[in-house]
Amino acid sequence: MSITTEPGTIEHGTVEQGAVEQGAVEHGAAEQGVVQHGYTADKDALLKRLRRAEGQVRGVARMVDEDAYCIDILTQVSAATKALETVALQLLEDHLAHCVAEAAEAGGPVAQAKLAEASAAIARLVRS
Amino acid sequence: MSITTEPGTIEHGTVEQGAVEQGAVEHGAAEQGVVQHGYTADKDALLKRLRRAEGQVRGVARMVDEDAYCIDILTQVSAATKALETVALQLLEDHLAHCVAEAAEAGGPVAQAKLAEASAAIARLVRS
């Protein structure tokens, strides 16, 4: 977890957002620049996957519109759902590996808040 | 569930598609007309919901593109997933209430095939 922050850049999961505003200060540079998150390195892959998921959802609508067979539509809905699930798991993994790990290193209430926030997100994901 | 199909129309869940081609004959008229499925009556509602889901997925992509906070993106992904799940459950309910019910009335191997097909779709949905 080596973080070489250049001016104006917050590497790996900015802590300045959400419920833990004060965390930003600890990583400095929040005021100047390009915000980067845990998923920054995977951004292109995520966007590509999301474009495909969007196309799949549009495909489902087209199938309904063209009176396709129910079961075939359901198969396509499952594919779109799986694609979104993969996106969610990637975002979560990146978030843990960067934002949460960084907050944990910093420790204190910022870390507590980040961990509680991540656990709540996981619970939402598991239950959805 | 007695269905008096007028020419050119297959009411409620055509059985002529998928693995049970021969079912069509029993309902006649497959050659002439507007194909209707279990979800036909819910088509507008389904399409509306799918447009919204598509917009939500596009919203997720925009958030990633604009470097939004990981947890906020995850919340939006969950919303899109839930929307798709609702679409799937509606399609399945319509499918059972029409296609499967109709096949069950007809009985025989057509009914068996339809029921097995529906159960497989449910399993995919539960496991996705």
Add this chain to the structure above:
Amino acid sequence: MSITTEPGTIEHGTVEQGAVEQGAVEHGAAEQGVVQHGYTADKDALLKRLRRAEGQVRGVARMVDEDAYCIDILTQVSAATKALETVALQLLEDHLAHCVAEAAEAGGPVAQAKLAEASAAIARLVRS
């Protein structure tokens, strides 16, 4: 759910239960005997699977009690959850193939009620 069946047999998913009491008459024999459900033929397999699931849950408790490693416990929880999911899908498949199919053949409000009930059960399963 108190069922006082007199001598006799109701094959495949008694319709005399739940919201659709009157359905029983249509299948006759309600007065004589052993109640059978869609899952009757799979009963031994289901019971075996459930005993295993019960053992898995007990295994999870033992792991917690003996301070096993969190991730190893989670793996065991997943195994138990999967076993229960398989039981649920089997029950549902049997229910559709017998109770629901039989009600659909009978038609009318009994069929409607059975189908709505099955769809609600599927939704609970998908969302759990």
Add this chain to the structure above:
Amino acid sequence: MSITTEPGTIEHGTVEQGAVEQGAVEHGAAEQGVVQHGYTADKDALLKRLRRAEGQVRGVARMVDEDAYCIDILTQVSAATKALETVALQLLEDHLAHCVAEAAEAGGPVAQAKLAEASAAIARLVRS
């Protein structure tokens, strides 16, 4: 997240287990004592919940054995599944808040391994 471990005790999520054996050294005392994990503080609540889940699974078996109505059995299966899900989420939350947070503080390959392991566990949970 400063942990002052007394002799013979490893507080909060031992790192000496699993794939990251070397982590143990950093927390010392692995050789002498009571192993504690992230879930140690929640142990009683977890065990109570697991006993209840076990009873629910046994209840499902009894219902099958006594020929209960399919849909009623499914409702009970869902209750058991939800109970296990709650246990899993609690274990995961504790694991993140202790084992993972601690590893993140330590940093290096141990932290990487812990984070990857946690992400894999989350993926299994979401997909089960």
